[in-house]
Amino acid sequence: MPAIDLQEVTKRYGAVAALDGVSLTVEAGEWLAVMGPSGSGKTTLVNLMGCLDTPTTGSVLIADVDVSSYTRGQLTRFRAEKIGFVFQQFHLIPYLTALENVLLAQHFHSLTDESEARAALARVGLAERAEHLPAQLSGGEQQRVSIARALINDPAIILADEPTGNLDEKNEEIVMELLRGAHQAGKTIVMVTHDPTIARSAGRRIELHHGRISDISIFGGGDEEQLDEILEQLWLRRENDEPAHQETLRITGPLSAMRAIETLLRRGWISRAGGRLALAGAGERRAADIIRRHRLAEVLFSDTFQLRDESELEAQACQFEHILSPEATSRICAFLQHPRQCPHGSAIPRGECCPRE
């Protein structure tokens, strides 16, 4: 069952078609990024998904419910149960404390529970700020309060309209990490952003132009390749008895260095002690596989294809380490009679196919 299903949705404001025949399905648990120039209809789209607005024509189904038949009261109730909102401008009530802002959202849903609201603030790192008014909080802290507010009723869907638009880089990262946590907990996220790097956290991206979807792209691959390259560097450092710190690694790709390292730490693929990074758990095996593919490709190209140009050899091996399937790797390994060293004399990690010692 899709989380959100829009069919031929149009929204007109007088002569302006803010949305012009948009059909879009968001699967449960998906993270969708919505991009496009100012005025292209992003906010209108998110407001329709959040039942803050109704379409001029077309249908909007949220969690399989056709909300167009709902009365205002039913909509308010439905929204409080199913949807959490995060806005660029935070939209906190200025004369209520952080805690009261969260309690208010809880009140609309059910009974207020102060300890639950305090726990929600603690989860976004604001246990000590519960009694502060929004004006006494930084922009990043206000946005964290609004995330606590969005999550307090455990909604299935989070709609975030430029959630990092008013934040500096550090707070942007904190907010994105909270959204990533929500996504990992199974929430469906629709996030409007101008920033292509931020959009990369999503699994899919759509672009709006003049109220129409002009482009859809699916991510995946790019981020994983970047993570693999970090694992590979950690393997090489260890082989050479060199310490590895985040600052001394070459980290390029769609994710920021900090985000890439945090992803690896969260997955348990690396560990960090005193600033030093090391391979761990499944990261260890993954790194061995990458190094193995890389070095087998080097042997293949240098011995079998007589490729002698060093930089060409390296470039080819770098490509192959990402694209060889386990089966192809085993076949190449067998074909080369399970070599133990690459052309540069470094050890090739043993594979399943390799004869036991």
Ligand code: ADP
């Ligand atoms: P975006 O979020 O991509 O900047 P919006 O969805 O806010 O775009 O707006 C899309 C278009 O609809 C714009 O031309 C905007 O002026 C118009 N629009 C949005 N909301 C209203 C409204 N309440 N009344 C009139 N026009 C509106």
Ligand code: MG
């Ligand atoms: Mg907008």
